[in-house]
Amino acid sequence: MESCSAASTPMTSSMKLDKDEDGQSVDIIAYHGIIRSLLYLIASRQDILFIIGVCGRFQDNPKQSHYVAAKRILKYLKGTQNMRLWYLKDSSFNLISYSDEDYAGCNVDRKSTSGICQFLGDRLVS
Incomplete structure (x- = not known):
């Protein structure tokens, strides 16, 4: 590899x-x-x-x-x-979160999947 x-x-x-x-x-x-x-x-x-x-x-x-x-x-x-993640000294530190869910969407075992994303200011952190 x-x-x-x-x-x-x-x-x-x-x-x-x-x-x-x-x-x-x-x-x-x-x-x-x-x-x-x-x-x-x-x-x-x-x-x-x-x-x-x-x-x-x-x-x-x-x-x-x-x-x-x-x-x-x-x-x-x-x-x-x-x-790497870079943060400017004067950047905003407002935390905004979004989530999404898919009920029984997995083709293998019909389990639900979900996900989240979180922004700190205008940067995606999770």
Whole structure:
């Protein structure tokens, strides 16, 4: 992965992960290792929280499509190593939050999904 090209997003909008019963099986130990390593990052990298949760659902029987999705997260992290949040001294510190919910929207288990975004001033922080 050191010489791989970076990805601009942790997942694509067309990516629909499901059980993929007919997909090719992958090394479960390697897949667990990637997911476990990524779980440590979600405290400080909220931008990958959703996709890591999705990939984590398939740890009992990972397929090639799940492995490709996990590797895309690693490619995204490679491209965002130097990203930081900058706050100007005179910037606003008003906290604004938005939330969205999708009732039973998951194709795999019909679970609901939800998300939030929070702005501190005009900067997205979560």
